[in-house]
Amino acid sequence: MSQTVLVAGGAGYIGSHACLALKQAGYTPVVFDNFSNGHKAFVQWGPCVEGDIRSRVDLDAAFDTYNPIGVMHFAGLIEVGESMKDPLSFHENNVSGAINLIAAAKDAGVQAFVFSSTCATYGEPHDVPMDETHVQKPLNPYGRSKLIIEQVLNDLRELSGFPSVALRFFNAAGADPEARIGEWHEPETHIIPLAFDTALGLRNGFQINGADYETRDGTCVRDYIHVCDIAAAHVKALNYLLGGAKGGAFNLGTGDGTTIKELLDGIHKVTGRPFPVTEGPRRSGDSAMLVADNTKAFEVLGWRPEYSLENIVADAWRWHKTLRQSN
Ligand SMILES: NC(=O)c1ccc[n+]([C@@H]2O[C@H](COP(=O)([O-])OP(=O)(O)OC[C@H]3O[C@@H](n4cnc5c(N)ncnc54)[C@H](O)[C@@H]3O)[C@@H](O)[C@H]2O)c1
Incomplete structure (x- = not known):
């Protein structure tokens, strides 16, 4: 071994x-x-x-x-x-x-x-x-x-x-691009799988928690x-x-921030299944913007992210469909 x-x-x-x-x-x-x-x-x-x-x-x-x-x-x-x-x-x-x-x-x-x-x-x-x-x-x-x-x-x-x-x-x-493993939490609270379940008709609608933040479109920015x-x-x-x-x-x-609305646009594009989105109140404890400076990991570990947001959504969608078909 x-x-x-x-x-x-x-x-x-x-x-x-x-x-x-x-x-x-x-x-x-x-x-x-x-x-x-x-x-x-x-x-x-x-x-x-x-x-x-x-x-x-x-x-x-x-x-x-x-x-x-x-x-x-x-x-x-x-x-x-x-x-x-x-x-x-x-x-x-x-x-x-x-x-x-x-x-x-x-x-x-x-x-x-x-x-x-x-x-x-x-x-x-x-x-x-x-x-x-x-x-x-x-x-x-x-x-x-x-x-x-x-x-x-x-x-x-x-x-x-x-x-x-x-x-x-x-x-x-x-998720793994070959969809052997991926995100599978029960209950699921993470935004991308929740949005996919809405696209698949397994959830009734999708709510954005707060659209009045001081960001480019009012929704939270995440990395x-x-x-x-x-x-x-x-x-x-x-x-x-x-x-x-x-x-x-x-x-x-990655050092790049994506708003919730931008993420949902990406999800609509990849799934080809637009779904209704509503805007609700802010959730307590959510920060407007969380974005990493990843310079140290590059300089010391020689690590740099290789996958784009498009890759993230496409790989997650491939996995999510596999998961929902088998469960
Ligand atoms: N998912 C994220 O976005 C994120 C972000 C920042 C940090 N993290 C951290 O990364 C780690 C992994 O997250 P994840 O999303 O893969 O979670 P996950 O729940 O999928 O995996 C955690 C694993 O730990 C096992 N586990 C829990 N308690 C245990 C115990 N007492 N003894 C042995 N095994 C135990 C669970 O069975 C599970 O397989 C966590 O520590 C989390 O805090 C996750």
Whole structure:
């Protein structure tokens, strides 16, 4: 077997794409997942361990069996709204679970730890685009749970020499161009799959949350980044750490902002199925503009996004039709 990398949350949306990228780069991805939100059908490129990051017994068994050289950590709860209703579950999974995983990785002598962080650690943007030095003041427990783990990793990097990278994703979107895996959350709250379901007639209409922002057409601006670009950045971050770097934090975004109306135009074009869109009130906690400055990831990791918004929508649509036909 080639060198193994433990992928916590590898049966989820982004983790499964990371497994594919690892396989293509010559590693063996070992999925570690409790299948609370993951899918057995997404485990296609290496062995699978069913376990929970909150269990040290589960983790130690996986590290003993597979002796991974690195860890990619995607496991956790992701819904911002849920984190407001049940903050303790978020801190148990995303903080206690992550600390457990980090401790197990450190004890097992892992040489590279790549952590899924988020632009939600920044909170309200002061500058657009935002670079990594932007103040981090999260607006919800989800963002705080991610920031706490970034800080734990910073301490371990500086004080214990444990090498790690935190990748702050902006809006992950798109799917494997061959439609083997893709976005499949239940319930789904992300805009692109929701719009597709409306196009397919599975939802009654689509509402824009706020059309009175100070943006070019009044709707929120987001930075959509293809999931395969995110996966490629993970492999670059892993190799960077395995090459002896101490690590740090990097934004993963395209640097291009797209308004909700522009995104919906793109979706109408790709699906060929226009659907009615209504304009509702703003949703609390939504920022007008979230756009990444991705210069650091290019300069340090040599990473640059390769997929356009058109690719994102087309790949996501191909996957979404496959998903809805098979379920
Ligand atoms: N989707 C985005 O736009 C986005 C943006 C920024 C950051 N992120 C981060 O990326 C990561 C992956 O997101 P995703 O969209 O692929 O989510 P996902 O829900 O599809 O995947 C998460 C996976 O983790 C597993 N998991 C959850 N708790 C676990 C536990 N305690 N033990 C073991 N496995 C567990 C789930 O079963 C699932 O397979 C998350 O940490 C998320 O916070 C996502």
